[in-house]
Amino acid sequence: MLGFNPDQEGQEGQIICYSHAPDEIIYVAKSFTELIEGIMEVIV
Numbered sequence: 001m002l003g004f005n006p007d008q009e010g011q012e013g014q015i016i017c018y019s020h021a022p023d024e025i026i027y028v029a030k031s032f033t034e035l036i037e038g039i040m041e042v043i044v
Contacts, residue, residue, distance in 0.1 A: 002032075 003014045015028040015035045029035040 001016050001018055003010055003016045004012055006012060006014055010027075011030050013031055015030075015032060017026040017028050018024075019026065029038060
């Protein structure tokens with residue numbers, strides 16, 4: 001999920017994951033580019 005309304009510690013466009021059990025928001029990456037780069041590091 002893209003975060004377009006982050007709090008003071010966040011960054012617009014950050015990637016977050018919302019979990020329903022228990023209700024929790026997990027920070028994933030600062031941007032879509034950072035997310036893809038992290039995935040590529042694991043794959044390659």
